[in-house]
Amino acid sequence: MSPKPIAVLMGLVLAAGLAGSALAQVDLRALRERDQSLQQQDIARQDLLADQRQRTAAQARYEAQLALRPLSSAPTEPSALGELKLRPTVPATPPRGPDASDQAAEAARLDQLMDQRLSESNARLRAITPAH
Incomplete structure (x- = not known):
């Protein structure tokens, strides 16, 4: 008695499935090894x-030390530097900001500009005629 073709076909599908999963595991191992590498x-x-x-x-620290070494060995006493002179100080005056009158004038100017633009816009809207 010969095996039925359906049973043979199912056996082949099962074998292919098992082989496929085994190949997939090999592929996963290869991927894992590649990722580790x-x-x-x-x-x-x-x-x-x-x-x-x-x-x-380290090179930058070395170069900085070389550059600073002459400065640290230079004389720092005032007698060695000569007479010290300080620059005259400028009197401290606070910067002038806008005061109340400046702000009021600016607000009035902005109101005037806004009214002018609004009237121009209204004139353009009145000039539009509806289509018949």
């Missing part, structure tokens, strides 16, 4: 950049 490369790149930043900062 990429993550390790990224960590190594970040470590390299951190080392470069540290070297750059």
Whole structure:
């Protein structure tokens, strides 16, 4: 007695499904390994950049120390610098802001401009004739 074609077909579908899931697991493993490799490369790149930043900062500190060394060894006593002269100070006057009369004049000017624009707009609206 030969197996029925439907049973054979179902067996093939089941085998294909199992093989597909096994292949999917292999693909997931490959993806996981690839992601781990990429993550390790990224960590190594970040470590390299951190080392470069540290070297750059150390170089900048060294150059600053070289530049500041002559300043720290320079004489700082007033007798060595000569006579000290201070610039005359400017009398402190507060900056002039708008006072009440300036603000009232500005408000009146703005009201006048607004009334003028409103009358121009009303004239344009009156000039529009409805279509028949």
